[in-house]
Amino acid sequence: MRPPADLVSAFRAKGLKVTPQRQLLFRLLNGDETHPCADTLYTIAAGEMPGISLRTVYQTLNDLVAMGELQMLDLGTGSARFDPKVDDHHHVVCTQCCAARDVYVTMSTELSPDDSLGFSIHKTQVVFRGLCAECVAAPDRVLRTSSTSRSTYEGASDHR
Amino acid sequence: MRPPADLVSAFRAKGLKVTPQRQLLFRLLNGDETHPCADTLYTIAAGEMPGISLRTVYQTLNDLVAMGELQMLDLGTGSARFDPKVDDHHHVVCTQCCAARDVYVTMSTELSPDDSLGFSIHKTQVVFRGLCAECVAAPDRVLRTSSTSRSTYEGASDHR
DNA sequence: TAGGTAGTCTGCAATATGTGCGAACGGCAA
DNA sequence: TTGCCGTTCGCACATATTGCAGACTACCTA
DSSP: OOOHHHHHHHHHHTTOOOOHHHHHHHHHHTTOOSOOBHHHHHHHHHHHSTTOOHHHHHHHHHHHHHTTSSEEEOOSSSSOEEESOOSSOEEEEETTTOOEEEEOOOOOOOOOTTTTTTOEEEEEEEEEEEEOHHHHHOTTOOOOSSTTOOOTTSOOOOOO | OOOHHHHHHHHHHTTOOOOHHHHHHHHHHTTOOSOOBHHHHHHHHHHHSTTOOHHHHHHHHHHHHHTTSSEEEOOSSSSOEEESOOSSOEEEEETTTOOEEEEOOOOOOOOOTTTTTTOEEEEEEEEEEEEOHHHHHOTTOOOOSSTTOOOTTSOOOOOO
């Protein structure tokens, strides 16, 4: 994602307006490395601008994704996560607290024609799952990005 | 996933009962390579057993996942997918029709201590995204596993 | 094989994430 | 300053999945 000043120009150039709400989100996202979900961003944004709507947060995030300034990720944590880094990289995700960090690893993630089963591959996504340092130290800590999200990877023990 | 007969024993051994609903699902899942979602399984099951509840399908799938007989996957298609293969493999997913297939590729997906950022990695998941052969041939075909699912990867062009 | 018990099934309500819609609002170019 | 047209916001709605409670039934035991 380009810095806020550049985004302002980019939005105007596309006929999109630069509102205080959008500027706030540009600023919050810029340099963010926590891969926040929409709701997390909304909470932070509402702290600075009470009255901002969750709907507006979703709207702006979608705009940025459509412009290629932001990457939408599904890390299996129950809600979409947003990454201002749009270059080629992968992610480590904590299965307990849902923290996510960027990983730059060079590995052969190209699929050979034999393996691709007729698929025309556009993108390869690698997700490393495990426990972050904090959760290794405190196995009972619960600190989800998405409040009470139900992750696909928490283990499915339902039963009444 | 073990064959239905073995699952019957495994369920009884755990004090879980073997009902017709569960046996049907054992049979439907056995050897399935389409990575169905809960709703798809429910539709198929309801064809053979009218009256079966979607709730029961979710319940049984969760039981099987908890027993390690089934793998729950989040392939970014909007709903959880289920894979009776629980060995170490990865997936190709069609971004248009959401079809998924297994991929057995040997690649260095181990993260070096330097790259792991303090995380204790338990599992590495690779998802290859692209178009399947059918969708390459018919770019307008829409055939989602999850009826009208909203995929995280369809591109976010909202706007009214 | 009848009976009892504990696990199961089903329908419905509830929760979470995310989008459609319309009325009021407000950038920003002329 | 004005007006057009994109935005914001609140609410209803859509989808995925789970909680709950009452009726039901698999299956162990006598």
